[in-house]
Every structure is written in structure tokens, then in C-alpha cells.
Amino acid sequence: MNLKSTSCIGFALSFGMLSCSVGQKKEAPGNEARRWAIALHGGAGTLLRSQMTPSRDSAYRASLDLALKTGEAILSRGGSALDAVEQTIAILEDNPLFNAGRGAVFNQNGKVQLDAAIMEGEKRMAGAVAAVEGIRNPIRLARIVMERSPHVFLCGAGAREFGIEQGLDTASADWFFTRERWEQLQRQRAKGKSGAIENAAHPNDGSFGTVGCVALDQQGLLAAGTSTGGMTNKREGRIGDSPVVGAGTWADNRTCAVSCTGHGEYFIRLALAHELHCRMLHGRKGLEKASGELILQDLSKAGAQGGLIAVDGKGRIAMPFNSEGMFRASSNGRSRKIAIYRE
Amino acid sequence: MNLKSTSCIGFALSFGMLSCSVGQKKEAPGNEARRWAIALHGGAGTLLRSQMTPSRDSAYRASLDLALKTGEAILSRGGSALDAVEQTIAILEDNPLFNAGRGAVFNQNGKVQLDAAIMEGEKRMAGAVAAVEGIRNPIRLARIVMERSPHVFLCGAGAREFGIEQGLDTASADWFFTRERWEQLQRQRAKGKSGAIENAAHPNDGSFGTVGCVALDQQGLLAAGTSTGGMTNKREGRIGDSPVVGAGTWADNRTCAVSCTGHGEYFIRLALAHELHCRMLHGRKGLEKASGELILQDLSKAGAQGGLIAVDGKGRIAMPFNSEGMFRASSNGRSRKIAIYRE
Numbered sequence: 038m039n040l041k042s043t044s045c046i047g048f049a050l051s052f053g054m055l056s057c058s059v060g061q062k063k064e065a066p067g068n069e070a071r072r073w074a075i076a077l078h079g080g081a082g083t084l085l086r087s088q089m090t091p092s093r094d095s096a097y098r099a100s101l102d103l104a105l106k107t108g109e110a111i112l113s114r115g116g117s118a119l120d121a122v123e124q125t126i127a128i129l130e131d132n133p134l135f136n137a138g139r140g141a142v143f144n145q146n147g148k149v150q151l152d153a154a155i156m157e158g159e160k161r162m163a164g165a166v167a168a169v170e171g172i173r174n175p176i177r178l179a180r181i182v183m184e185r186s187p188h189v190f191l192c193g194a195g196a197r198e199f200g201i202e203q204g205l206d207t208a209s210a211d212w213f214f215t216r217e218r219w220e221q222l223q224r225q226r227a228k229g230k231s232g233a234i235e236n237a238a239h240p241n242d243g244s245f246g247t248v249g250c251v252a253l254d255q256q257g258l259l260a261a262g263t264s265t266g267g268m269t270n271k272r273e274g275r276i277g278d279s280p281v282v283g284a285g286t287w288a289d290n291r292t293c294a295v296s297c298t299g300h301g302e303y304f305i306r307l308a309l310a311h312e313l314h315c316r317m318l319h320g321r322k323g324l325e326k327a328s329g330e331l332i333l334q335d336l337s338k339a340g341a342q343g344g345l346i347a348v349d350g351k352g353r354i355a356m357p358f359n360s361e362g363m364f365r366a367s368s369n370g371r372s373r374k375i376a377i378y379r380e
Numbered sequence: 381m382n383l384k385s386t387s388c389i390g391f392a393l394s395f396g397m398l399s400c401s402v403g404q405k406k407e408a409p410g411n412e413a414r415r416w417a418i419a420l421h422g423g424a425g426t427l428l429r430s431q432m433t434p435s436r437d438s439a440y441r442a443s444l445d446l447a448l449k450t451g452e453a454i455l456s457r458g459g460s461a462l463d464a465v466e467q468t469i470a471i472l473e474d475n476p477l478f479n480a481g482r483g484a485v486f487n488q489n490g491k492v493q494l495d496a497a498i499m500e501g502e503k504r505m506a507g508a509v510a511a512v513e514g515i516r517n518p519i520r521l522a523r524i525v526m527e528r529s530p531h532v533f534l535c536g537a538g539a540r541e542f543g544i545e546q547g548l549d550t551a552s553a554d555w556f557f558t559r560e561r562w563e564q565l566q567r568q569r570a571k572g573k574s575g576a577i578e579n580a581a582h583p584n585d586g587s588f589g590t591v592g593c594v595a596l597d598q599q600g601l602l603a604a605g606t607s608t609g610g611m612t613n614k615r616e617g618r619i620g621d622s623p624v625v626g627a628g629t630w631a632d633n634r635t636c637a638v639s640c641t642g643h644g645e646y647f648i649r650l651a652l653a654h655e656l657h658c659r660m661l662h663g664r665k666g667l668e669k670a671s672g673e674l675i676l677q678d679l680s681k682a683g684a685q686g687g688l689i690a691v692d693g694k695g696r697i698a699m700p701f702n703s704e705g706m707f708r709a710s711s712n713g714r715s716r717k718i719a720i721y722r723e
Binding site (some may be wrong): 136161162167168186187188189190191192193194195198199228271273274275276277281282283284287297301302305306307310312315316319320324 | 384504505506509510511529530532533534536539541542577614615616617618620624625626627630644645648649650651654655658659662663684722
């Protein structure tokens with residue numbers, strides 16, 4: 038690990054870092070601060086800036102700040118990247134402003150079907166769920182699929198049953214109902230549009246979105262997670278990129294942890310999250326360059342909108358997007374950022 | 381748009397096939413023979429050689445031969461790689477010897493839930509379905525998800541409904557019932573085992589398996605497809621690697637088309653199919669070397685068994701596996717191979 042090649046990290050790093058390679062790790066001698074970093078997103082393809090009111094803007098920023106604080110508290114105390122990712126995403130899932138958990142969009146049948154994935158970068162263990170109904174925090178379900186089942190990926194009723202068996206909180210249709218999302222469905226229905234492709238032309242009406250978090254902990258471990266309600270008016274059972282390990286979510290300590298947001302079908306066809314990892318590992322590109330190329334060139338060329346957040350093993354963070362905005366926040370304990378548009 | 385979506389197509393395909401491929405290219409000048417190639421598999425983790433009887437061995441080889449002929453007939457007449465992949469896999473799905481379609485394993489609830497994916501290498505369009513019940517040929521469903529829906533990936537009842545809307549053949553529980561698979565479920569239940577991880581220790585009891593096909597057509601296009609019933613006694617809603625684009629299935633004209641088989645959870649965590657593509661594209665390795673390393677080194681090191689079939693743009697074929705056997709066949713019109721063990 039090269040101490041000096043940090044990009045947004047400042048310089049107050051202790052020598053303890055020198056001994057921290059992938060995996061294991063002895064504690065830093067004494068109480069020296071060790072490096073950590075976190076980034077989160079609340080979706081790309083946000084409201085157009087022209088439609089954003091000051092009070093809405095404030096509400097979003099306060100929500101991003103609250104979620105960020107959750108992750109910062111875990112990481113600054115030496116907690117794990119996996120815990121930071123899970124807890125930060127759970128906060129965003131419980132917030133009706135974002136398209137995940139409580140604020141999720143409705144599918145063509147007026148149902149909320151949720152997708153989520155989580156992955157850690159040491160052993161590359163992963164858990165994912167798709168088209169799950171009635172589980173309050175799909176990110177927690179993804180984590181217990183990873184830790185307590187022999188499987189990686191569960192969908193539908195089977196995923197819900199597993200969550201209930203394992204004691205996760207359920208939630209009723211009332212919990213998931215938000216007037217704004219219901220009205221979005223009615224507008225989509227009125228247009229006779231059924232999901233993905235048509236939405237690509239105007240992704241800024243808020244009819245899709247995602248939440249995600251990536252983290253580097255003081256032990257040098259990376260983790261990533263993503264959670265979403267998918268796209269308004271999507272088909273029953275539609276799975277986007279978020280729960281597809283390698284498409285919307287990926288983590289590998291050798292390279293980076295990444296969570297994507299945007300028009301999921303394109304992210305699956307590009308295997309975008311894993312592609313970032315490969316350009317770093319096999320193509321020997323840095324995080325910033327590789328992620329920028331993927332979003333600003335490849336995704337744009339494919340005609341799709343979206344973005345990603347990623348962190349590498351040195352705590353460098355990249356948050357490229359090609360849409361008008363992306364709700365996002367990041368911190369490493371010394372510098373903090375909360376943003377929506379290009380600002 | 382498959383010309384004739386008959387499953388036992390034999391050889392009566394017209395020259396109309398030439399005009400029905402996705403993103404088709406100019407015709408070859410004159411009638412010069414152009415290169416094509418196909419490979420298929422019927423699963424790794426096959427019956428132990430010690431348990432294979434001569435009549436069973438013959439039945440498997442005849443089945444592989446029949447499926448191979450289907451693909452050869454399409455490709456040798458100038459048909460598309462996508463058609464060859466779909467039709468070849470449909471033949472294997474209809475054959476009760478293989479764990480896909482008719483011969484699929486039962487899950488923990490005694491249900492047959494099917495996964496499949498298909499992908500073409502020019503525009504990297506893809507379609508996938510997971511945990512689908514009652515559709516005779518999931519590979520055809522994956523193809524129409526790709527071609528006639530705005531989505532890439534559908535699961536459960538929503539996937540089935542889409543297939544029925546689109547006029548696909550359904551099939552009853554009787555069609556899918558095979559005594560051997562039912563007895564496998566009872567044996568697993570008696571052992572108190574629920575799927576994936578435990579099976580890894582003894583994958584040769586035939587309780588898992590997959591079918592897949594990859595092809596290069598005379599227009600230089602690649603395609604890949606995979607179809608499976610998953611693992612005996614799997615959880616309701618469990619999704620393996622087969623329908624996960626980038627894990628069990630991938631195609632890109634710049635590198636290769638690949639279909640995997642084996643312990644799916646590990647293939648997802650390695651994003652194995654897309655990793656092969658990346659080692660070729662970014663790591664500049666050849667098909668043989670990259671696929672051999674992945675299966676014989678990386679997969680083995682992860683403690684899992686399985687294999688893959690892959691073809692590159694020059695018609696080179698690789699079929700590495702680290703299990704005792706892998707049902708497989710390949711052809712390029714000049715040389716033909718049908719094999720089960722290392723032979």
C-alpha cells in the first residue's frame with residue numbers, strides 16, 4: 038500500500054497503515070487513527086434541478102447527512118465495512134424520499150417488489166434478494182442470505198419466507214405506501230408505458246432510483262451494498278441490476294467496492310460493477326479513471342443514464358454520473374461531502 | 381425471431397435463416413464456406429464413472445449427439461448463433477436425462493423452478509429468467525424477455541405470465557416429473573440437507589447439473605445460453621449462476637461466448653463468465669489459457685466443482701472442468717467431439 042497516493046484523504050495517516058494489507062490485520066500500535074472511508078448514493082436520475090424546491094433540497098441533504106453519519110460512526114469506531122454498509126442503507130431504506138424500502142416505487146400491479154445485494158471484498162461473499170415483498174429492510178435480508186444460508190441469491194416468496202424464519206422485521210403495504218410513488222405509477226399507466234426502456238428517455242421524473250453504500254474499514258476491508266424498488270410500472274418479477282452481483286454491486290479488496298444506480302438493464306448487459314473491478318485488476322487503471330470511463334463513455338454510448346459510487350483500498354472515492362444529478366455523500370473523517378447536482 | 385420454434389427441428393431449415401439473426405452482417409461472397417463452431421454441455425458434476433452403466437452411457441452420448449446435430453444443422457446452413465443456442469438448449473431441456481426443463485431437479489418444496497439466460501455478443505443484448513414454473517422451455521422465455529420486453533431479467537410468476545402472454549408452451553407438473561429426480565429429493569431430505577453448500581462435498585451424485593450452448597455463426601456473431609433446474613432441495617426462489625448474466629452466461633464478439641455449470645453460488649461470487657471475458661479483453665490472454673486458469677485454479681481454490689464451455693471469434697473451443705466429468709459436445713463441421721469423462 039502506497040501511503041502517498043491517496044487522492045482526497047489529507048495527510049494525517051499514521052504509520053499503522055503501512056502494515057495493513059488485505060485480510061487480517063494486527064491492530065495499529067497505540068491509538069493511532071487508521072484510514073477509513075465511506076460513500077453513499079440515493080440514486081441517479083434525480084429530480085431536475087428546475088423542479089427542486091428549496092425545502093425539498095434541504096430535506097434530501099438532511100437525509101443524506103443522517104445516513105452518512107450512521108456509517109461514519111461505525112467506521113470511525115473501528116466497526117466493519119459490512120456493518121457500515123448495512124446500517125447506512127437501512128437508514129436510506131426507511132426514508133420515504135428514496136426509492137428503496139419505504140419509498141419504493143410501485144410495479145405494474147401496484148405492488149412494491151424490492152431488490153438488494155451486499156458483498157464483502159475479502160472472501161467475496163455475497164448475498165442478494167430480488168422481487169421481495171413485505172420485508173422492511175431488504176439489505177438486512179441480503180446480508181442474512183449471505184451469512185446464514187447456503188445460497189447467494191433468493192427471489193420472491195422464498196426470499197421473504199427466509200427473512201421471516203430468521204426473524205427480520207416485516208412491514209405492511211401501508212408502510213411502503215407513499216402518495217408520490219402512487220401518483221408516479223398512475224402517470225406511467227396513463228402514458229401506457231411499462232417500465233424500463235421507455236423510462237430511459239426521461240429518467241429525471243424520479244420514477245426510478247436506488248440507494249447504495251460502499252465502505253473501507255480500519256481493518257482494510259471493503260464492502261458494497263445496493264437496495265432499490267426498481268422502476269415505476271416495471272413488470273411483476275422484474276429484476277434490475279442492484280441485486281445482480283457483478284452488475285449493480287461488487288466488492289473485492291484487491292480493487293474496489295462499488296454500487297451502481299441508473300437504468301439497470303444496461304448495467305446488467307455491461308456487467309458494470311465487475312467491469313470496473315476488471316479494468317482496475319487486469320487493465321491496471323486507477324479507480325477514478327476506470328469508473329469515469331465506464332459511466333461517462335461506455336454507459337453514455339449505450340444510451341443509458343446512471344452513476345456509481347466506489348471506494349478503493351486506499352480510501353479513494355469516485356462518484357461519477359452522467360445524469361443531471363445523483364444524490365450522494367462521502368466522508369473519510371477529515372473531509373465530508375454532500376451533493377445532488379454537479380456542485 | 382426464431383423461424384420455426386419447433387423443438388425437434390431436425391434439418392429442414394430454410395435459407396431464410398440467413399436473414400433472421402440479430403444484427404446480421406453481409407452475406408459471404410459466393411458460396412464460400414465460412415467458419416462456424418458450437419459447443420454444448422449437459423452439466424458438470426456428473427455421475428461417477430463407477431456408477432455409469434453401459435446403457436446409460438450410450439443414452440447420454442446419443443442425447444448429446446442429437447442436441448449437437450440440431451445446432452450443427454442451423455450453423456452449417458448459415459443460421460444465427462442465437463438460433464443455434466436456443467434450439468440446441470431446447471432439445472436438452474426436453475430430454476429427461478439432463479437437469480433443465482423436463483429433467484429438472486425438485487426444490488425443497490417438491491417444486492420444479494427453472495432458471496435460464498441467453499446473450500448475444502454484438503450488442504450484448506441479454507434475457508434471463510429465474511425460478512419460473514410451468515414453462516416448458518425456459519431458454520425460449522429468456523429469448524423473448526430479451527427481444528420482446530423492455531427488461532433483461534424476470535423471475536417467478538411475472539416471468540411465467542410474460543411467457544404465457546407471448547404464447548410460449550406451458551407444461552404441467554406431470555411433464556416435469558421424473559422418478560429419479562424425485563428420489564434424489566427424498567435422499568437429500570433424509571439427510572436433512574438443504575441445498576448448495578452441503579452438496580459441494582459430493583457433487584457427483586447427480587443432484588445438480590445444467591445445460592448450455594455457445595456458438596459462433598458464419599456471420600461472425602457469438603451467442604451463449606444456459607438453462608437449469610438448479611440444485612436438488614434448493615430453497616424456494618433460489619437463483620443460481622445460470623440466469624445471472626456475467627456469472628453463468630456471457631457473450632461478447634470481442635472475446636468469447638461462455639456457459640458455465642457447477643456449484644452456482646461460487647460462479648456468482650467469481651462473476652466467472654464475465655471474468656473470462658475480462659481476462660481475454662483486458663488481460664490479453666487466449667481462450668484456452670484464461671478458461672483453464674479460471675476453472676482449474678480459481679474455482680478449485682475456492683473449493684468448488686464445475687466447468688464451462690466457451691467459443692471465441694475464431695471458432696476455438698475450450699471446455700475445461702475440475703469435476704470427474706462434464707457431459708459435453710462440440711463441432712465446427714470438420715471435427716466433432718462427444719465426451720463425458722476425461723477421454
